[in-house]
Amino acid sequence: MKVTLERAALLKALGHVQRVVERRTTIPILSNVLVRAGAGTLRLKATDLDLEVTEELPADVAQEGATTLPAHTLHDIVRKLPDGSQVTLDMSGDTGQLVLRSGRSRFQLQCLPESDFPDLAAGEMTHRFALPAGQLKHLIDKTSFAISTEETRYYLNGVYLHTMERDGETVLRVVSTDGHRLARVEMAAPQGSAGIPGVIVPRKAVAEIQKLIEDPASDVGIEMSATKIRLTLGAVVLTTKLIDGTFPDYGRVIPAGNDKMLVVPKSAFAAAVDRVSTISAERGRAVKLALSDGKLILSVNNPDSGSATEELDVEYDASPLDIGFNARYLLDITAQLDSDTAFLKLADPGSPTLVQDREGAPALYVLMPMRV
Structure with a gap:
């Protein structure tokens, strides 16, 4: 593998994917980011087995190939390189190491094989719809503060996303509660979202979605099944497992007779x-x-x-x-x-x-x- 690209583009993409990587993990491959070069693009992927983020960016590919590199180390190196510089990732030898060059800087990084890297994105998505990024951010911003951090009530450790009929119209609702407070925000359901399964999106994924929404005017593609949800935000794709639990009947908590x-x-x-x-x-x-x-x-x-x-x-x-x-x-x-x-x-x-x-x-x- 040999690929050259702009430092700024690589840094931005690494910033998006490396946040998923846990600082402490007992599985070495999960400390790494998958780097795949092919057909004029460089694809980066990171996962913690529950959440996966991938991003594709244009690059000058001299030799196609793939490997995995220490995510936080790679991000730190690229972050410290000079603005405007070019970065070359070269793994043309048989040493099991990748050489990163930029200007007069040269780093040798230990790799782990691509074949060891887990794939979370498998599986059929049964529902698809799109949502303006600004509206999605609004729904999350207004509810994420009330997500529970109590691990014993794991079914409250995320936001509940579902559609329902109200006054003859279909609305998309996002709800969160920690047992002391509850937040519920709704909007007219986007085309294609009617009949989606009620799903609980985990707290870590919610936080990542908030950070990944950079252009409120763009559209976010949303695909979901009963066990996973995938969001496409421009060149970034986030896939996460859903919380396997039943969200409480929050309607019973909302008072109707307060006068x-x-x-x-x-x-x-x-x-x-x-x-x-x-x-x-x-x-x-x-x-x-x-x-x-x-x-x-x-x-x-x-x-x-x-x-x-x-x-x-x-x-x-x-x-x-x-x-x-x-x-x-x-x-x-x-x-x-x-x-x-x-x-x-x-x-x-x-x-x-x-x-x-x-x-x-x-x-x-x-x-x-x-x-x-």
Whole structure:
């Protein structure tokens, strides 16, 4: 194999694929990136056996071939090469090593055979549709913060993607929850997505998709089966196994009868929550919301360091209510709202609260209260 290409193009592609590679793995081949040269292109592939990312880029191929190289080492070398330089990967000898040349720099890298590299992308995809990258990023950005990190409830360690009928229309929904809060965002279902299986896309894959979306105006091709999903983002293809589990019936968690309406200025509310929560030893401590006619008093009491209160003028005309929330969760949700106000539907101190931009907004959040 012998191939020459631009350092900037190689660095960008390596940046995309090497993130998949775990820093610590007991299987040596999984520390490597597969490098295949052929027909004027260089193809890179990396996997951790659950997630696989491939990218193809144009290159000057003098001799076709393939091998695998240490992913993080290769990325670091290319990153440190001068801007605008050319990189040549040469494995024309029988030494089992690849020589990387750029200008006066020369590196010899130990290889592992291509035949040892696992292939995740096998299998038939039963459903195909496309989605504007900006819309996909919006769906993920608005829900990924609520993905659970608790490994025992593995079926919550991702976002739930599915379609459903609502008011005579098919909508595509993305849902996530960690048991304390829930995020649900929907949009009109793109052509071809009706009838897709409800799938749980793992947290690591969700994070990679967020990073790979670089042009919001482009389209993302989505293919899926009951066990895998593949996304094509330009020259990058990401394939991931899906979480083999049943996502809970989230509809039962979304309150329908909350009748106490609170409208607060979003920025002032978030700043006040942030300020009063400073007094708590942990940001997870409860902040108390005391609601009365047109007024909201936020307070935190910490026996070790003191107390804090702040008052806001709000739109609220229901009966007085005292309710507590995790301050960090409140801030996470308000950060997702696009409008200048936060619209909260409350019931009582022990029932979940609904948070939206406005009544009927496509993004909906549910937050469980805390005792105060």
